[in-house]
Amino acid sequence: MCTFYFLTCRAVAKVECDQEIRLLALAVIQTEAQAVAALAEQINAEFVSACRLMLACKGRVVVTGMGKSGHIAGKIAATLASTGTPAFFVHAGEASHGDLGMITRQDVVLALSNSGETEEIIIILPIIKRLGVPLIAMTGNPSSSLAKFATVHINVAVAQEACPLGLAPTSSSTAALVMGDALAVSLLQTKGFSRDDFALSHPGGSLGRRLLLKVADVMHSGSAIPVVSQDALVSQALLEMTDKKLGMTAVVDPENKVVGIFTDGDLRRMLEKNLNVHSTSLDQVMTRGCSVISAEILAAEAMQIMETKKINALLIVDEQQCLQGALNMHDLVRAGIV
Template sequence: MVEQTQLRQWGRNVIDIERDALDNLYQYVDSKEFADACQLILACKGKVIVMGMGKSGHIGNKISATLASTGTPAFFVHPGEASHGDLGVLSENDIVLAISNSGESSEILTLMPVIKRMGLPVIAVTGKPNSTMAKVSQLHLCIQVPEEACPLGLAPTSSTTATLVMGDALAVALLQAKGFTKDDFALSHPGGSLGRKLLLKVSDVMHKGNGLPIVDHDICITDALYEISKKGLGMTAIVDEHHRLAGIFTDGDLRRVIDAQINLRATKIAEVMTPNCITITENILAAEALKIMEEKNINGLIVVDAAHQPIGALNMLDMVKAGVI
C-alpha cells in the first residue's frame, strides 16, 4: 500500500512541473508570431479549422469550442477522417490551426499538399520549432515545455496543458480585439445555466397580474396576511391612494409584529410595513436581481414601473426554479 503522503507529493510534483511549463509559455505569447497569428485570424473571412491527432486532437476540440463560443467561427476536423471526405468542410476563406507536439503528425502532414493547393494559411502549434509542420506552415506557435509531468517522459501532460493555455490565449486575445460582449456571448449560449444568466430578464421570472401580491395601505394586517397566503411569495406590496408603492410587508415583518404583540385586526398594514423598500425594474437581468437579493440579504423584490407602481414581484425560489442559481 502506497502511503498517502507519497501520493500527495506525486500530485504536487505534477502541479509544480506544469506550472513551470506555463511560466515558460510567456516567451512564446510575447513573440511576434503570436500577434501575427491573432491578426491573421482577425482578418479571416471564413472559419478556423482546428486539427490534431490523439491527445492533441482532444485539446484541439476544446480550443475550437472556445474559439466558436467567443466570437471566432471554428470547427474541429479529425485529420484521420479528413482524408476520407471530411476535408470538404474547408473553404477558400478558412485558416487551418494544426496541433502536434512533435510537429511530425503524419496524418496532418499528409493533408498539407491539399491545404496548400487550396491556398489556405496554416498556423502550426508544436513543441518543436524545427519540425516539419513548423517549416511548412505560414506561422508557428511554439508550446515547447521543459519537461513532461509524466516521470517516464512519455504521456503528454505539460505539453497538452501548454497547448490548451496557448489556445485560450488566442481565443481571449481575439475576443478582446473584436470587442466581444456579454450580449454576444449570450447569443451563442442560449441553453444551460450560462444562457439563463445572460438572457433571462426579471420580466421573464416575475409574478404579475393576478399573481402579484398587492394590498392598499389602509387595510388591516390580517387582510394583508390573506393576500400573502393566497399569492404564496412570503410578502406583499403595499400601495398608496395613487397606486404607487408605499412599502413591503414580509414573513419576517410578521414575526416581528407578533413578537411585539401588535393587534393584527386593529392595526393598519401601513403602520408596520417596511417603507422605502428596495425595488427593481423589469428590464434588468434576473441574475442582477439575484445579486441584489444576495448583497442586501433579502428574499424577495418588488418590480416597479417608471411611475413607481408595482407591476411584479419575485423571490429567491423563483430564481431557483428559473435556473438562475
C-alpha cells in the same frame, strides 16, 4: 512480538509509499508549471501573426490534430467558438476521407502536432495549399515538416514531459492547451467581445441564465401580484398573502404607486405587540420605503440586492413607481440564478 513488529513495518511502509505518491504528483505539477512558464518566450511576432490571420478570417477557424493533440485541438476549437471566434474541430484522420470538404477558401486552419510529423496531417497539407487557406501550425519542433509548411508557426516545445518515461504527452499537451487559451483570449479582447456576447453563446447553463435572464422573465405579474390598498386592514393583507403565496404583499395608493410592503416579518413583529389583525390598519405596521427594482435589470442583480439587504422579496415598479410585479428568493432559485 513478531506480529507487532510485522504490523509496524507495514504501517511504516504505507507512510513511505504515501509520501512517495505525493512527491511524484508534486513533480508532475512543477514540471508542467515550468513548461507553461516557458511559453512566455513564444508570445512573439509569430503569435501576433497567428492572431491577425484569425482576426481577418471571413470563414471559420478549422482546428485539427490526432491523438492527444486531437483532444487538445477539440478543446481549443470549443474555446474559440465560445469566445467570439467561429471555429470547429476536424479529426485529422477523417480529413483525408471526406472531411476536408468542411474546409473552404474563407477559412484558416490551425493544426496541432507536437512532433510536427503526424502523418495524417502531413498528407492533407497539399490540399490546404491548393485551397490557398492560411495554415497556423502549433508544434514542439520548429524544424518539422508541418512547421516549415505553415504560414505561421507557434512553438510550444517543452523541456521535458512530466511522464517519467518521457513518452506520454503531459507537459506538451498542457503547453498546447495554454497556448490555445492565449490565442482565444487575445482574440476575445481584441474584438471587444462582451459579457452579453458571451451569454448569447452560453444560453443553456447557469452562467447563461445569470447573464441573460431579466427580472421581467421571472417576476409575478398581473393578477398573480399580491397587492392591497394602503387603507386595508391587516386581515385583508393576510388573505392576499395566503392566496398569492409569496410571503408578502405590496401596498399601493389609489394610483397604484407603491407606498410599502407587508411581509411575514412585519406580521411577526405585529403579533409580538399583541395587535389585532382584524382592527389594525395596514398603514400602521407595513414597511415603508421598501426596496423596488426595474423589470429590465438582470435577475442576477435582483439576487445580489436581496442578499446584500438580507431580504427575501422585491417589488418591481415602472418609472412612475407604479407596481408592475413581485419577486421572491424562491423564484430566483427556481430560475437557476444561484
